[in-house]
Amino acid sequence: MTFLNIAYQKSKKMYYFFVGFIVLTLISHVFRTSSIPFFIYAMYSSPVPIQNDFSFFVIKKSDGKIFNHPELWNHHKRIVFYYSSRTWEQLLGQDSPKTVFHKKVYPSADKNYLNTHYPKWLFRYIQQVEGKKLDHITLYKVTVNYDKHNKYSVKNVEKIFTQGQ
Numbered sequence: 001m002t003f004l005n006i007a008y009q010k011s012k013k014m015y016y017f018f019v020g021f022i023v024l025t026l027i028s029h030v031f032r033t034s035s036i037p038f039f040i041y042a043m044y045s046s047p048v049p050i051q052n053d054f055s056f057f058v059i060k061k062s063d064g065k066i067f068n069h070p071e072l073w074n075h076h077k078r079i080v081f082y083y084s085s086r087t088w089e090q091l092l093g094q095d096s097p098k099t100v101f102h103k104k105v106y107p108s109a110d111k112n113y114l115n116t117h118y119p120k121w122l123f124r125y126i127q128q129v130e131g132k133k134l135d136h137i138t139l140y141k142v143t144v145n146y147d148k149h150n151k152y153s154v155k156n157v158e159k160i161f162t163q164g165q
Helices: 003-010 012-030 072-092 111-115 118-130
Strands: 053-061 138-144 152-164
Touching: 003 012, 053 072, 053 118, 072 118, 118 138, 118 152
Parallel strands: none
Antiparallel strands: 053 138, 138 152
16 A cells, blocks of 8 residues: 555545645646755755866876876875865965865864975875886866867966976
8 A cells, every 4th residue: 555545544634735745846846946945956056057168187297297097996096186286276376265175174274284385295195106206296287178069179288386306
């Protein structure tokens, strides 16, 4: 037996309440109104805006090769560098670092993040991941543009820093 059959047998008032709620909810969805907060999409997320430009970071090593670990099991090594670089750039580009951190870190950790020498740390990290000494690394921010045919072109290459020994 379904829930509605059981509700109908036990209490006709409860049955009509549930059927009415279901019908009103369906009607509200047809007319794109919100009946209860649970169905409000913006409450949980927001649509991703359409954009044609995408930016990412690239590290060029002293031997001229690009730092990349495409293997799935090594993906975390690339992710650490990417997210730390993006956060560092965001922190440098604004008045208050708290807007990036959203108070999710320990107090004054944002100051430590800016006061520590990120380029030196990244240089040591890349050497450790590569397992060899490097003369220098260069961090670039690359912006690409996708056209309507999904073809991309490099829009901008910005050198962020070069760090060496």
